[in-house]
Amino acid sequence: MSQDNIQFPEPLLQEVARQIAKFPEGKQKSALLSVLHLAQAHFGYLSEPVMDYVARLLHILPIEVYEVATFYSMYDTQPVGKVKLEVCRTGPCMIEGAEKIVSYIENKLGIKDGETTADGIFTLKTVECLGACGYAPMLQAGEKFHEHLTEAKVDELIEQYRKNPVANYLGLENHGA
């Protein structure tokens, strides 16, 4: 991605303005986490030029963006697939079989935790507790929670996302990667 391509379309610029307007004058930095979610959904991941663009939008220093982008686990500073399958691995999900689900996905897609399929569609990631402990095991794809997972359900999901690989946090089409 070159520096020139990095520009939100008008509707997203309006969304940025709406996020900034939630906070008092001069406190626009508070919108940073929201704007980074938008940027990641639109550009695919948070490359350095994307983070610099976000810094310009919010009138803050690039370092203020970098330190936030690298702190929070939902942000990707490296390219990922169009659909991130984030499987919860924490206690209550583990005792309900999360590890089996992870290895099932690993075998099915031929990738390990943290890797992306060659066609660039799927990234598998194990994550910590997503607040669905009573409906374990579960995974999140974009903003969707998929609960009470079984191998059959995983098959269905993968099929579905292969056909329509849109699963980011705002249902936006991914323009990156």
Added chain:
Amino acid sequence: MERKLLLEHIGVEGIHTHDVYRKNGGYSAVEKALKTMSPDDVVEEVKKSGLRGRGGAGFPTGMKWSFIAKPEGVPRHFLCNADESEPGTFKDRYLMEKIPHLLIEGMILSSYALGCNQSYIYIRGEYMYVLQILEKAIAEAYANGWLGKNIKGSGFDLDLAVSTGAGAYICGEETALIESLEGKRGNPRIKPPFPAVKGLWDRPTVVNNVETIAAVVPIVNEGGDAYAQIGIGRSTGTKLISASGNVNKPGVYEITMGITVEEFIYSDKYLGGMKNGKKLKACVPGGSSVPILPHYLVCKTAAGEDRLMSYESLADGGFATGSMLGSGGFIVYDEDQCIVRNTWNFSRFYHHESCGQCSPCREGTGWMEKVLHRLEYGHGKMEDIDLLWDIQRKIEGNTICPLGDAAAWPVAAAIRHFREEFEWHVKEPKLCMTKNYGLVTEKIFETVKG
């Protein structure tokens, strides 16, 4: 006495919309407060109710509110902590998803009581779809005159917005939440100054959990005294419990404080007993941070009394033989579960979530994870068990925020109650890879590892 104060209307079709919520008595507490009560009256009712923080700490809400500084000409802020991330806890998500206006109504009442005109709900980034539900509900509340300028002609103004996290357990700690809401890394602040004096943008700030804020609605509707009548002793009112693990009916339950743990686990009204007829091995009653209880201390205290679902009874016996109500994340383990594996899993969580500011937590959580990993995978030594004890003891109390304690307590409790199981992992390095230790007192070795 059986009362539902928060989830009473949860099954009503369309209760997530303003009109249905309103038809079912919604926003009557706001009407009552704005018309007939001063802000101090609302604070007084909350004090009388005995309501305690539902996020985990159990600090009296009315007292927390009374600490807020009121310097002339400085805006104050009220924040909702919807960063629910404690493993085993998913009640706030349920409440916000199903009945978002209850939280908004509680936000209006609390902001009015504290004299705040700009309030925020900080929600964890993974709950993005819940954020959208909340934003829709907030727009409805504005459209119906419950938010904005001069609410219902009272002269009280309130703007309410939702802001998002991005995957960090630590942001559930209130000063880390404030940092994050300022658009920074979630590093907890050194206290004092407390948020009540210097919080968001250095202004006086109060942060409360979703469920705490929702509970202000029935308190205003029915009065603090009536609320205090429900429950037992200093555990007043009702509590949302998120139940998970090897039980027949996991999910979110609103319980009256003071029912027995036995009833909660085994009665059909609640969890319906253990799944597949297995035996209870252990229980973490208040989220991953609180001490694990072995089966013989779950339904009875060490003194042989019935263990109750309340702050006091779950803590009965201190950390030696008790635990904590915490956030109400109630995780049940059957005889097939491995305590060493579970403890390693939780340690990995805390290592992953440590913000890295304080050395005892940053280094200690990683060290505990490594030692537990080698114990679980048959490479441990007997000295490792004492080493773990030593590490957790040196983390506890030595960090800026309570994440250090939260990482230390589960390790300490697991060793305290299940030491033999840890030793067995050392003595049987091959067997522990294929079989589980089973129940601590009955020596069942039959369960094959999953």
